[in-house]
Amino acid sequence: MSKEPAKRPLKVAILGCGTVGREVVRLLLTQSDDLRARIGAPLEIAGIAVRRSGRDRGDLGIDPALFTTDAHGLAVREDVDLVVEVVGGIEPARSWLVDALKAGKSVVSANKALLAEDGATLQEAAAVGGADLYYEAAVAAAIPIIRPLRESLHGDRITRVTGIVNGTTNYILSQMDATGAGFNEALDEATELGYAEADPTADVEGFDAGAKAAILASLAFHTRVTAADVYREGITEVTAADVASAKAMGSTVKLLCIAERHVDADGGESVSVRVHPAMLPRTHPLSSVGDAFNAVFVEADAAGQLMFYGRGAGGAPTASAVVGDLVAVARNRLAGARTTAESPYADLRIRTVAEALTRYHISLDVADKAGVLSEVAAAFAGHDVSISTVRQEGRGDDATLVIVTHTATDAALAATVDALRDLPIVRNVVSVMRVEGGEFK
Template identity: 70%
Template sequence: MAGTPVRVALLGCGTVGTEVVRLLTGQAADLAARVGAPVELVGVAVRRADRHRDVPAGLLTTDALGLVSRDDVDVVVEVVGGIEPTRQWLLAALRAGKSVVTANKALLAEAQGELFAAADASGADLYFEAAVAGAIPLLRPLRESLAGDRITRVMGIVNGTTNFILSAMEETGAGYQEALSEAARLGYAEADPTADVDGYDAAAKAAILASLAFHTRVTMGDVHREGISAVTPADVLAARALDRTIKLLAICERVVGEDGTESVSARVHPAMIPRSHPLAGVGGAFNAVFVEAEAAGQLMFYGQGAGGAPTASAVLGDLVAVARNRVAGGRGPRESAYADLAARPIAQASTRYHISLDVADRAGVLAAVAAVFAQHDVSIAAVRQEGRTQDASLVVVTHRAPDAALRSTVDKIAGLPFVNAVVSVMRVEGEDQ
């Protein structure tokens, strides 16, 4: 194959890194043909060199900074994760003019502006398709294919662990802890599942999606986050009774205020969605993202969102793109943050609530509850009441209203003398009302 080799340094050789090495070596001839020059792995940075016997010893090093600083490295592929010291390694590479391919969602959600600035200053590329939704080609369509369109909303299931747990709760009737244990047994949940079940992983991905979709720097701090640990079998049954299902959703919206001012709303939380919605049928550990744009209309991206091979596939796709740019003398897309829209707090987000109450079963209760909704200017879409001797179950589904108004309504109702308990509060998405 003609052409000077594109020399690659790999940071990290865990589940994903091992797959990257396998694909790089096993498909070397195909990659060279696609790029127009050989793609050569020249070094692999790891914590413990003695634990990677499948990698030639001459490639292994424990000095990541030294590796990215070498003159014979053209591209740095990072699959280590975390923010520090990874940030310093990638900044050193970018400032030296070396292109970077990363799967590091946490770092991008925290420091994308700094990384892009370093890439722009040196003329290097920064690619990160693997940071969101694994093998699903999602970021490149947002970044390139839809660059001429106006995206209004991105809503999706971007965490396979939580989707597996919620799917198991619905299919088997299991409680949250039981479903989490099964996810861990099957390898879908980490030993410490906090990042997944508490929504941190999805929030980082939401920040990246919102940044690309709305040409605005959105960080983790701008994303409202709630996890799934409070979801109960009763919530699942309540959703089923309304022909809905519960999913942990990342929702990013372009919001136009009454004065015409635009802002960005980014939030992660469990929500009920109708079974007719395209996301409702996404089960197990799969991911799917629903995109709405003014000209393109509604688009759906679906597939495996995690795992060594799917993530490595996205990494290799980025590596081919970066290597082609190196060979041809071109550059990939730069950061687009010209819109610089303000982040809209969750209190101002327009949402719907599904509220389950345990109340005294006596005359006037429903009227009194309805009066509280009216006081907060929240319209009721549906009510269901079932008596149980002296007590009753009261379910209220609202129309859209500011989240702050809905939250204030729930707080007021909780203090009413005939309300025994607010059993659950769940947002409702995927409907226009």
Template identity: 60%
Template sequence: MAEQNTDSTGVPTVGVALLGMGTVGREVLRILGQAESDFTARIGGRLEVRGIAVSDLSKPREGVDASLLTDDALSLVRRDDIDLVIEVIGGIDYPRTVVLNALRAGKSVVTANKALVAAHAIELSDAADSSGADLFFEAAVAAAIPVVGPLRRSLAGDKVNTVMGIVNGTTNFILDAMDKRGASYDEMLAEATALGYAEADPSADVDGFDAASKAAILASLAFHSPVSFDDVHCEGIRNITAEDIRAAKAAGCTIKLLAICERLVDGQGGESVSARVYPALVPLTHPLATVSDSFNAIFVVAEYAGRLMFYGNGAGGAPTASAVLGDVVAAARNVVHGGRAPGMSTYANLPVADFGEVRTRYHVDMKVQDRPGVLAEVASTFSAHGVSIKTVRQEEDSDGARLVVITHHAAEKDLEDTVEALKKLDAVKNVRSVLRMEGN
């Protein structure tokens, strides 16, 4: 707490340190200034930005009081007049040091840093618990979409079984445009870059790393168990082709990059957690299939609440700032009035399941010889590995035949083994693509 926590009129004040002045940081500062009286009324005290940490002091920042700027975030959060820290720097190592120092000093932290939370959620939460500070990170998962709060509070009396969602706007824009226009991945990545959806280096998005960080956070919250980024099986969308999109349509589906968090139960009733990210076929009847452009959506299945879906802008300066400031209001209220928000509970401590044990379905597209007995050989290969076939579609091809097989649910390791065995069959010229199916 600051030594002086009221202004000259006796109104309580909350000293704020803003770390980062990128797209989100600028929006946070703008909205704080624009709606100052509203925030005071909502909090019961006045927010006062007392320092802003930036990486380059020489960079001009129009409308920002230069006396507030510093390039030493660590010293800023250690100041006695700082009660609340807003971290929107990004990255992991340095923000971790700064945020831990703030929390250990009893200063509440609001962060939008998904990579930091995914990598060090338990350490940060323990530091907050030890000092009695608050740690908020609504903006770290899906910007303006409120899902962290519902998982921590609204569904605290329920049992969440599945959290599945589209949590990366860039990849959804690319896949949605490929679906609607029949364009290639490379064409749509170039357009996404030109529009500012994709960075110059799009790896974090298109390789699934951004979604994997968010999946780790969601799984930890939903299942009250520690799940880190390294626990998440991760695949991206670079290999998705226009032909894959056409095959998905023929199966009554669309392709989405999904973050999937599941509570698994084995034959003896033992529970474990699965967190994974990959492109998958989603039936057009599923609510997630309708999520278009760069929008995000998170689908939750709970024991008593049933099916819920949270939808909206999952990225961008203003939407992310909205989520940050929602957390700021909650944290500042606690500074002014006392009390503390629910912490990050990991009491269940469920193990992370081996990816090979996860049960899913495969859509296998292969080129085969056009002769009698081929279908029987293929079906026998699936059967030999304990995988049941749901549907088969056969089409004539220029120099053979095309066979598309959709399986029933089976263990991932059995499905993988089946595909490897298919590749060795003389009857199979090549396995053109293998995609998972989710949502049914």
């Protein structure tokens, strides 16, 4: 192949210099020769937008003149070709990126909250400016999952995406499973070890996983799904008893994000997208994803079952994904090309959680007398919920019934639980948890 003349450097604006931004800078500096060879032109840092100037960032080895507090000015600056956004949050990040994209700058973003709430606005701005919008780092950090969904599986029909996409909650649940600890105890330990933030709400209430679920569902089903469309339940109500009950049936409790394709009664299709804790059989590949690791399990008609596994958070893994995207948009820029944006052409109806098909594991304290099982079974039958297994534990005053259902709508299952609570012979509904991954039992 003929030697091509050296290309002018592509100039990169970096918005944000926290944990991820610093690692991006470090990769751009330490990998610069390889990046030049892979792209066909050098990448040059045009500037780094920071919240506060004057901090000592000498360890990065960057000319102090490159730091600025004017993120918007940097993002739209004439000489900037590519913009990296690792600030997070909806505003002002959205305004900066919209203006940068409209001005023709390609954007690499790790901002899951923004993409899940209003990815459409960014996509439209990218179309107006003829620019690329890449965001591999927004879900599961360095695990390549956006690109496989956006490109590799485009010849196939994806039926379900199930993910463990939040490291904090996975660490907490893994600890509860390993030690028998309760939620609060496990959370305290996670906080001490730096796996949970001082305010863990976004993680433990499932907001973080919900944003990622929206992004994955949009790509998998070519349908616009926003964070508001995702049914969300966190792990704060998961008890040591739930985890022990899961163990007893050969399962483990995981916070899952699930995006499923359904065929409706009229032959049309719809999707359900939800985040909630669920019991997963230990034979399911996701059940062995422990500690702070992430994994995404994809099912497609032709490809079958695929799993993507790795570290889903952290400065270096996230920066790896950002710089990988940067190489792609830089190559496109040099080729004068643009990657066709994902299109929400399928525009499938989004189901409410009530319509989602799921299974329940229900544990009841019951009076130990004749006819209990028959009354309980009648409550299920009355809502058209079919029982898969019943297990009676203990006797006398400590009698517990553990029931696992077949698949039914969440609405029917929730109504069944309400009916059980009203039965005089049911002293207490000890735990109710969804069961997933049934096909692996």
